[in-house]
Amino acid sequence: MVLSDKTLLMNDFPEGISVTLECGNGYLADTGSGIITCIDGNWTELDLTCKKMDCGLPKPQPNMSFNTSDGTLFGAVITVVCDKGYQISGSSFKQCYARGWTGRAKCEIVTCDEPSEVTNGRSSWDSQDVPKYGEIIRYICNEGYTLIGKDSIMCSETGEYDSSPPECKGLLTPLPVTTMPMTTEDRITTKIVTPSTTPAQEASTLTAHGEKSTTTGTAPTVPPSVQEIESHQTRQHFSSLQPSNFDKDNLAIDTNKYIGDTSVGLTVTVLTVLLAVPIGIFLYKFLLKRKGSYDTREDLKPE
Template structure:
């Protein structure tokens, strides 16, 4: 009986709604509907008290999706909500959030229920180049675009002059670049540099400078050209002063290992021919070896006179300035004849010296006019005499 009454009431309400064209009849407008709560939904577009004709919209909470039912419900006649079955949402949980290359996840922990959000952030040294940083668990699936992280680039490196770098660019975090220098060049600075998380290099680009060989000293009595050059591949030449002979290589080259290709030469004096002392004489120093610029003095024994030049000098071209002289006997000193004179008046008693004689006025010479000092140390003629003229 009671069920028949309910059916009759419903038929009347349907009839009234049909007659009223779907609008809420005036007599029911003050009546209210009870609040309609649907699990896992959010109600909007209406608020209590719910009057006849109020329209409420329902959406699934974040992380849930519609399974069945209507999103819009209307309060009718202050007694019921029209619009079909209520909205039902599916809210299945998710598994662990997916891993993203070069990124970490934070802001969420298990269990990962529907609506859970996880934040992704690129690791240190990487930057975002695409995708999203938030993923949400929506009905058993993680929604949102995958974060794309790329290594932070560092500025382009310049290859050092006379060197190379490995690997070639471009370079990004955390790559390590190694520098090497060509043969004969030394590295000044760090041998490697690393692209850091902030996009800068850990060390500046080094330089490659020529290997240096030990400083060379000019040989005694010589010079080197150029002075002070010690770099790789530099060629240094040696020249001896006049009168000196080069013993060794005339040039050396600085090699890649920092050594010279040859030892530095020496400059030794040129040697002059051996001298033989003159008969009845001596040499000082006595020899036997003489070299530039030695001087040799020639002396004769007592009673002998030097015919030649002393001292002699060993010259830059290896020859003597003069030949060795000879020692010849000295003739006895001669005095002018009585009442006469000699020319020259003194000296002149060496080999081939000639002395002439004259008599005073009123005196007559008896004997030779002159005399010559001979090689055997005797005079060719005796001193003449001067006798008074007879009147």
């Protein structure tokens, strides 16, 4: 309580004078008049009671609330709280004075930096302003590139994006492999023995691709009839080959059996020819001798 302005201007307080007291700044009169009188040199009892004024709740603002745990009476301090995605601009608190709440505050929406571009791609953001809280930016890769990561990012309440921008990378696509079916006849290549070689001097192997490689040495000449017989026998052996003759590990064909059979046949043929030559010579000489026994050689005698 304080003396009224009129009372403060008085210099003397004679017997029977009355003065007025008022509630101080920030307080309001609750009961009593506040008037006291000088009687017999003493002031009468004061009946005035004062209480703190109440500022009440501040005027509401968009996206703003207040923490009023300290109350709203004179001298109380309250905290300004912004909604999620908004930040305080100005004073973060208000105080209750005799004239009401002091301190100005405003809640503004959170913004993020302009989204970064990605190599070999583009973003959906085409505005001149910066993205605001809750706005989503999507990314698309150029043709021939694959997006690695999330295809979108969002501006969060902290002013940062919820994830890093994705990457656009070109992925190598493997070329399709085409497998052509192969038959036994496609993989086996036969070679006819020439007259200058014999089966005993030719070593043959079949590779995994079905090719026949030979190592040939010098040998006596074989008559054409033997060549025809050998070619026929070779074609017979290779035409009778079945897939079961292939080795499962390296797909090689065991040719020892077929070369052995061919060698026996050719050996018999060569021996027959070699025996026929001396027998023919022997018969030729024998016939000459018999012819000479009947020759009297009379045509050689002198006349």
